[in-house]
Amino acid sequence: MNSKGYSIIFIAGAVLLFALTLGANVVLDPEAVFGTTAFPRKLNANERVFKLKKYQVAAAETDAILFSSSRGNLLRPRLLIQGMQASHFLSASMSYGMISDHLPLLKFILRDKTGRPVKLKHVFLLLDADFFGRQPWTDHNINSFLPPVLSGESVGRYWWRYLTAFQYRLWRDVVRANGASGTAIAAGSLPLDTQDAGDDGDGPAFARQPDVEVSEDYRLAWNRLRPDLGRQLRQLREFVALCRANNVELTVVASPQRRIALHLNNPDEISRVTGLISEITPIWDFNSPPLLADQTEYWLDNSHFDKNAGDLMLARIFAQPVPAAFAAWGKLRGEP
Amino acid sequence: MLFNSVEFLFLFLPLALVLHFGAARYGMRGAVLITTLSSLFFYGWWKPGFLALPALSIIFNFWLARMIAENDRPVAKPALVFGIVVNLAVLGFFKYSDFMLSILQVRDPTSPDVPLALSFTTFVQIAFLVEVYRRKEVPPLEIYALFVTFFPHLIAGPIVRWHELGHQLTDKDRYKPDWDNIARGLTILCLGLAKKVLIADKLATFVAPVFDAAAQGTPVTAVAGWGASVAYSLQLYFDFSGYSDMAVGLALLFNFRLPINFAAPFRATNIIDLWRRWHITLSRFLRDFVYVPLGGREHGMLRQSASLLATMTLGGLWHGANWTFIAWGAFHGALLTLNHLWRSWRGPQPDSAARRIAGWFFTFTAFAVGMTFFRASNIQAAVQILQAMAGLGHATPNAPILVDFDFWTMEKGYIAEQFARTWFGSYWSAVGTLVTLIALAIALGVPDTMEALDYREGEPHTKWRRPPSRLFWRASPIWAVSMVVLFGVIFANLGTFSEFLYYQF
Numbered sequence: 001m002n003s004k005g006y007s008i009i010f011i012a013g014a015v016l017l018f019a020l021t022l023g024a025n026v027v028l029d030p031e032a033v034f035g036t037t038a039f040p041r042k043l044n045a046n047e048r049v050f051k052l053k054k055y056q057v058a059a060a061e062t063d064a065i066l067f068s069s070s071r072g073n074l075l076r077p078r079l080l081i082q083g084m085q086a087s088h089f090l091s092a093s094m095s096y097g098m099i100s101d102h103l104p105l106l107k108f109i110l111r112d113k114t115g116r117p118v119k120l121k122h123v124f125l126l127l128d129a130d131f132f133g134r135q136p137w138t139d140h141n142i143n144s145f146l147p148p149v150l151s152g153e154s155v156g157r158y159w160w161r162y163l164t165a166f167q168y169r170l171w172r173d174v175v176r177a178n179g180a181s182g183t184a185i186a187a188g189s190l191p192l193d194t195q196d197a198g199d200d201g202d203g204p205a206f207a208r209q210p211d212v213e214v215s216e217d218y219r220l221a222w223n224r225l226r227p228d229l230g231r232q233l234r235q236l237r238e239f240v241a242l243c244r245a246n247n248v249e250l251t252v253v254a255s256p257q258r259r260i261a262l263h264l265n266n267p268d269e270i271s272r273v274t275g276l277i278s279e280i281t282p283i284w285d286f287n288s289p290p291l292l293a294d295q296t297e298y299w300l301d302n303s304h305f306d307k308n309a310g311d312l313m314l315a316r317i318f319a320q321p322v323p324a325a326f327a328a329w330g331k332l333r334g335e336p
Numbered sequence: 337m338l339f340n341s342v343e344f345l346f347l348f349l350p351l352a353l354v355l356h357f358g359a360a361r362y363g364m365r366g367a368v369l370i371t372t373l374s375s376l377f378f379y380g381w382w383k384p385g386f387l388a389l390p391a392l393s394i395i396f397n398f399w400l401a402r403m404i405a406e407n408d409r410p411v412a413k414p415a416l417v418f419g420i421v422v423n424l425a426v427l428g429f430f431k432y433s434d435f436m437l438s439i440l441q442v443r444d445p446t447s448p449d450v451p452l453a454l455s456f457t458t459f460v461q462i463a464f465l466v467e468v469y470r471r472k473e474v475p476p477l478e479i480y481a482l483f484v485t486f487f488p489h490l491i492a493g494p495i496v497r498w499h500e501l502g503h504q505l506t507d508k509d510r511y512k513p514d515w516d517n518i519a520r521g522l523t524i525l526c527l528g529l530a531k532k533v534l535i536a537d538k539l540a541t542f543v544a545p546v547f548d549a550a551a552q553g554t555p556v557t558a559v560a561g562w563g564a565s566v567a568y569s570l571q572l573y574f575d576f577s578g579y580s581d582m583a584v585g586l587a588l589l590f591n592f593r594l595p596i597n598f599a600a601p602f603r604a605t606n607i608i609d610l611w612r613r614w615h616i617t618l619s620r621f622l623r624d625f626v627y628v629p630l631g632g633r634e635h636g637m638l639r640q641s642a643s644l645l646a647t648m649t650l651g652g653l654w655h656g657a658n659w660t661f662i663a664w665g666a667f668h669g670a671l672l673t674l675n676h677l678w679r680s681w682r683g684p685q686p687d688s689a690a691r692r693i694a695g696w697f698f699t700f701t702a703f704a705v706g707m708t709f710f711r712a713s714n715i716q717a718a719v720q721i722l723q724a725m726a727g728l729g730h731a732t733p734n735a736p737i738l739v740d741f742d743f744w745t746m747e748k749g750y751i752a753e754q755f756a757r758t759w760f761g762s763y764w765s766a767v768g769t770l771v772t773l774i775a776l777a778i779a780l781g782v783p784d785t786m787e788a789l790d791y792r793e794g795e796p797h798t799k800w801r802r803p804p805s806r807l808f809w810r811a812s813p814i815w816a817v818s819m820v821v822l823f824g825v826i827f828a829n830l831g832t833f834s835e836f837l838y839y840q841f
Contacts, residue, residue, distance in 0.1 A: 001811050001812050001813055001816070002515070002811060003515040003516040003518065003519035003520075003811045004515040004519075005811070005816075006519045006811040006812070006815070006816045007515055007518045007519045007522060009813075009816040009817070009820065010519075010522050010523075010526075010816055010819055010820055010823070011522070013817075013819075013820030013823065013824070014345075014346075014820070014823055014827075017820075017823070017824050017827055018346050018827075021827075160342075160343065164342040164343075164346070166827055166828045166829075166830065168828060
């Protein structure tokens with residue numbers, strides 16, 4: 001074999017691999033960004049893109065929005081609508097949603113609303129003090145890239161990343177999930193609409209995690225890992241200022257923590273982070289006192305409270321009756 | 337833009353090659369200009385704002401080079417000194433000013449925003465001025481601009497010298513595609529990518545937790561300390577030698593031959609030989625422009641030792657403005673001095689397998705110990721790792737097992753849980769140990785890229801090549817298919833690409 005033949009085999013192989021990758025990403029579309037429907041069940045859908053599209057469909061009527069991580073899926077829309085006195089509510093809850101996801105979306109919505117008769121009236125922002133300041137998922141994993149209209153990234157680069165990602169396992173699983181009947185479907189393959197908050201049922205399935213004993217050293221090390229705290233506080237400040245400037249009523253809430261999460265994160269640290277937030281905007285702190293921390297019946301897993309807990313939170317925030325045991329649960333910190 | 341990115345491999349590189357050889361059909365000058373522009377685009381992709389710096393630097397050094405070439409010693413020598421001082425001052429301003437201030441203000445230095453490639457282009461241009469001073473020849477500006485900016489070596493070397501690359505850039509016959517060089521270039525590029533993507537990046541995932549823990553003052557076990565230091569030595573080797581291979585392979589696609597930068601350094605059986613095989617072009621630069629002017633070995637052992645210490649300490653400082661790099665350089669200066677003293681004391685020794693094994697063990701161990709300074713974020717973190725390596729560390733009580741593979745080994749009964757918790761702690765793992773050992777076996781046993789491809793440009797002054805074997809390259813169907821498969825595996829792992837370690841230097 002001569003060098004020319006060798007080179008041509010190499011180049012042809014590389015080009016073929018590249019072309020197959022582009023084709024697989026467009027046709028199988030695991031992140032549901034291309035909108036191709038040949039394989040309708042998506043396994044790694046980009047919720048950030050989905051929530052933007054959802055807003056764009058309902059842009060004319062939407063007047064209240066929930067910004068949150070997946071924990072927001074446990075707040076019943078009916079109660080949020082009542083509490084916020086909204087006519088058309090949109091949930092912008094997303095897995096590992098953090099202020100770095102919420103701020104760009106809020107900016108876009110407020111820009112979009114300038115020419116529309118129905119304005120945004122109320123924003124409900126559920127923050128997780130255990131994750132606040134940690135490295136965000138935003139634009140990190142392939143299913144969390146922000147759309148260019150939110151991130152300001154070039155359109156070419158955005159699509160290039162989706163076109164050229166080699167994701168063999170996802171391609172295989174998408175094919176399987178859309179294949180013969182009876183094939184097991186992973187929880188994440190459910191259509192995105194069903195993952196949104198509903199009034200009934202338990203909401204999305206969360207894998208129950210084993211309790212993990214953590215050492216003091218590990219706990220201390222974990223607690224030092226808030227590399228993004230300063231930036232996220234600045235983003236929150238901008239978020240609050242935007243709401244004020246646009247006459248949007250803002251309700252900010254710190255989600256309750258289970259005992260194991262409180263221990264891992266250190267109750268004082270959780271309180272410190274919540275305190276930093278309260279210096280920017282009043283915040284409902286549901287870890288003061290940590291009434292729910294040891295009541296296992298209110299938890300779906302170590303991270304997600306259940307809908308009953310969500311009901312109690314909303315009742316406290318919107319001054320609805322609650323059982324006597326919860327009458328003192330949650331404290332509005334940083335009240336002006 | 338990174339060599340290990342999809343946009344580089346599938347957009348920039350093919351386009352740059354097509355433009356280069358397309359323009360060359362109409363004349364060499366067009367190809368030189370096009371590839372210079374391609375190289376500046378490659379550089380500007382990272383941060384367009386810093387493009388002015390290499391452009392101005394090239395113009396300034398070219399102007400100075402002409403002055404040096406056109407004038408006699410009374411003018412040429414001050415001009416040369418001025419050029420060296422200005423180049424070093426620019427480097428110092430961007431790279432070391434905060435470090436100097438931190439010493440005066442008694443605080444920790446911060447990470448400076450150093451323009452990419454500055455450390456390398458500074459050395460390339462200083463060496464060029466010295467060559468012009470000696471030879472009194474200056475190339476046309478466009479050739480000089482391509483010499484400095486040629487993207488395969490621009491960011492992290494090899495540090496090329498004018499006498500190596502200059503005559504190639506002016507050779508018209510090199511501006512036509514050569515299938516033999518393309519075949520070799522693609523293979524070297526692919527093997528370099530494999531070193532980086534499949535080995536170095538994998539090792540990085542095991543190294544980081546240990547050094548991060550040490551940086552936060554968290555104790556680690558002796559196994560974790562040694563494991564991370566050895567793994568980092570290998571990570572740095574595969575990362576940087578992979579990058580250097582890619583640079584050589586890319587240049588070959590353009591029909592230019594860059595010098596070898598690594599010659600299987602971990603096979604060295606003494607530290608002197610290791611430094612003849614590790615980052616060869618930097619070692620040569622330091623030898624020619626620091627060690628020899630300081631006296632080299634011409635003035636006795638004491639002067640040689642002082643020169644070695646000074647040269648290696650400066651070499652350490654070149655890597656970054658941090659006490660850790662200074663400590664690393666001084667440590668290697670001391671090792672080299674000890675090695676020379678040992679040689680002069682013991683004289684020539686008969687070769688034997690036992691000597692070679694012992695020599696290799698001490699050399700590699702010393703190198704791994706030095707790497708703790710190189711990788712640690714500060715001296716305290718390095719000391720923490722060194723203490724752990726000395727057996728003064730310990731596992732955290734009830735250390736959580738964080739690696740799935742380790743869970744699997746415990747479930748299967750291959751490793752006792754208590755053993756893992758006691759010896760590895762939370763930050764090291766059985767799989768980390770296994771991957772590190774495999775990487776070490778590859779570094780020692782598998783022919784190096786330059787060896788397998790019989791590439792000898794800038795051959796180091798040491799006998800490092802093994803006799804040809806079946807693993808050596810030739811343009812055969814088996815090699816072609818193997819490279820396509822290997823490239824496929826690399827491509828599948830490109831999604832997690834990371835920067836090259838030497839970009840930060």
